[in-house]
Amino acid sequence: MLSRPDTHHVGKASVATAGNRKRDTRLDVLRGLALITIFINHVPGQIFEAVTTKNFGFSDAAEAFVLISGIAVGLAYGARFEVASWLVTAKKAAKRAFTLYLAHMITTFMTLALFLTGAWIFHRPGLLCEINILAVLTNLQAGIPSLLLLGHQIGYNNILPMYGALMLIVPIVLLLNARSPLLALAVSASVWLAAGIFEIAPHNTLIEGYWFLNPLSWQFLFTIGIVGMTHVRNGGKLPTHPLLMLLSACYVALSFVWVVGQYWALGNALASLGLPPVLTGFDKTFLSLPRLLHVLALAYLVINIPALSQLLRRSENNPLVVFGRHSLNIFVAGTILAMVGQVILYINNRDQIVGPIFVVLGIALQFAYAYHLERKRKLGRADRPQLAHRGMQPVPVRASHMQDMKRK
Structure with a gap:
C-alpha cells in the first residue's frame, strides 16, 4: 500500500533520477509502525493500548494508514497516469479493490469462527454478544448476505471495506x-x-447506523496523499514556511494537551459556535476537521524536520521496513491474531498479565511472517534471471505476500 522501488523523497525533496532505484524506506517504516499500532489497539484492555498514538492526539493510526495509502497511489500511478489510459488505471484499481474485498472476507469469517469456537469450547456465550456478531447469528438468512455485500461489519473489521471503496x-x-x-x-x-x-x-442493514469509517469522508485524506505525492513526483515541492511549521507544531502540542488532559468538555464550547460537527467535533466516522488537521500537521512536521525524516530512513533489511513492505498480508494476519487475542482476553477476564504477553507474542509472530514473505519475494526475484537465461518464460510470482499497490 505504500512506496515503490524507484522511491522518491516525500517532502521538499526532489524526485529521484530515473537511474536511482533505491527505495525510500521512510514510508515502509511509517506503515510498519501504523500496522503495529492498529494491532495493539485491536486487542483492547491491555496495558500497551494506553501508549498508542490515539492517547496523545486527535488522530490515530487509521488516519496515518489512509494518508500513507494515498501517497502509495500517487507513487504507483501518479506520474505515469494519462487520460488516454484512464480505463486501464480503472481496471487496476478495481482489481486491487477486489483483492481488498477478499482479504476482508477472510478476516470477517475467521473472526466469526474464532468467536463461535471460543464460546463453544470455553462455555462463554457472552462472546457472541461482542463486536456486532449477535446481529448476524440471530438472523443468518439476512446476516450472511449482509456480510458478503458489506451491509454489516464485524467490529475491528472495518478498515478494508473503506479502503476498497477508496x-x-x-x-x-x-x-x-x-x-x-x-x-x-x-x-x-x-x-x-x-x-x-x-x-x-x-x-448498515442489520443494525442502525453507518459504516464505522465512511469512505465519502475519508476519501479527502486519501486524495490529499495522492495529489501531494503526484505533485512531488512531477518535480514540484510541497510548501514550506516557518509559519506553517510553527502552526503545525502548536496544533500538535494543543492536541496532546487536550487529549492527555482529558479536556473533552471543551468540545462543548466548540459546539456552541453553531458550526457543523464535522468542523468542530472529533467524530471518526465522518473524519471531523480536528482529526484531519492533526494527521496533516504531523505529516508536515515529519516531512520538514530533517532529524525526524532521517530517523525514519532505514536500510532495506531493517525489521520495520520488511514489516511495512508486506502490508496487506501483515494486516490480515494481524487482524486475525487480534481477534484471537480478544477471545483469549475475554475468557481470562482481561487478565493484565495475559494481555501484554499475547500482544508481544502477536507482534513477534507478525515479524516472523514478514520475514517469511520477504524470503519468498527474494527467491522469486532470484529465479527470474535463471529462467530467462534458459530461454524460459518466467512464471509470474503470485501476490501471496500481497505486494504494494505499485506492483498491481
Missing part, C-alpha cells in the same frame, strides 16, 4: 488531478464537507 475512486481522483490538482482537492473537500454536514454514508 480504491474505486482512484481513477476519478487521477483524472481530476490531471486537469488541475486544485480541482481534485476542491471536489474532494466538497464531498467530505457535504458528507459530514448531511451525514451521507453507506448504511
Whole structure:
C-alpha cells in the first residue's frame, strides 16, 4: 500500500533520477509502525493500548494508514497516469479493490469462527454478544448476505471495506488531478464537507447506523496523499514556511494537551459556535476537521524536520521496513491474531498479565511472517534471471505476500 522501488523523497525533496532505484524506506517504516499500532489497539484492555498514538492526539493510526495509502497511489500511478489510459488505471484499481474485498472476507469469517469456537469450547456465550456478531447469528438468512455485500461489519473489521471503496475512486481522483490538482482537492473537500454536514454514508442493514469509517469522508485524506505525492513526483515541492511549521507544531502540542488532559468538555464550547460537527467535533466516522488537521500537521512536521525524516530512513533489511513492505498480508494476519487475542482476553477476564504477553507474542509472530514473505519475494526475484537465461518464460510470482499497490 505504500512506496515503490524507484522511491522518491516525500517532502521538499526532489524526485529521484530515473537511474536511482533505491527505495525510500521512510514510508515502509511509517506503515510498519501504523500496522503495529492498529494491532495493539485491536486487542483492547491491555496495558500497551494506553501508549498508542490515539492517547496523545486527535488522530490515530487509521488516519496515518489512509494518508500513507494515498501517497502509495500517487507513487504507483501518479506520474505515469494519462487520460488516454484512464480505463486501464480503472481496471487496476478495481482489481486491487477486489483483492481488498477478499482479504476482508477472510478476516470477517475467521473472526466469526474464532468467536463461535471460543464460546463453544470455553462455555462463554457472552462472546457472541461482542463486536456486532449477535446481529448476524440471530438472523443468518439476512446476516450472511449482509456480510458478503458489506451491509454489516464485524467490529475491528472495518478498515478494508473503506479502503476498497477508496480504491474505486482512484481513477476519478487521477483524472481530476490531471486537469488541475486544485480541482481534485476542491471536489474532494466538497464531498467530505457535504458528507459530514448531511451525514451521507453507506448504511448498515442489520443494525442502525453507518459504516464505522465512511469512505465519502475519508476519501479527502486519501486524495490529499495522492495529489501531494503526484505533485512531488512531477518535480514540484510541497510548501514550506516557518509559519506553517510553527502552526503545525502548536496544533500538535494543543492536541496532546487536550487529549492527555482529558479536556473533552471543551468540545462543548466548540459546539456552541453553531458550526457543523464535522468542523468542530472529533467524530471518526465522518473524519471531523480536528482529526484531519492533526494527521496533516504531523505529516508536515515529519516531512520538514530533517532529524525526524532521517530517523525514519532505514536500510532495506531493517525489521520495520520488511514489516511495512508486506502490508496487506501483515494486516490480515494481524487482524486475525487480534481477534484471537480478544477471545483469549475475554475468557481470562482481561487478565493484565495475559494481555501484554499475547500482544508481544502477536507482534513477534507478525515479524516472523514478514520475514517469511520477504524470503519468498527474494527467491522469486532470484529465479527470474535463471529462467530467462534458459530461454524460459518466467512464471509470474503470485501476490501471496500481497505486494504494494505499485506492483498491481
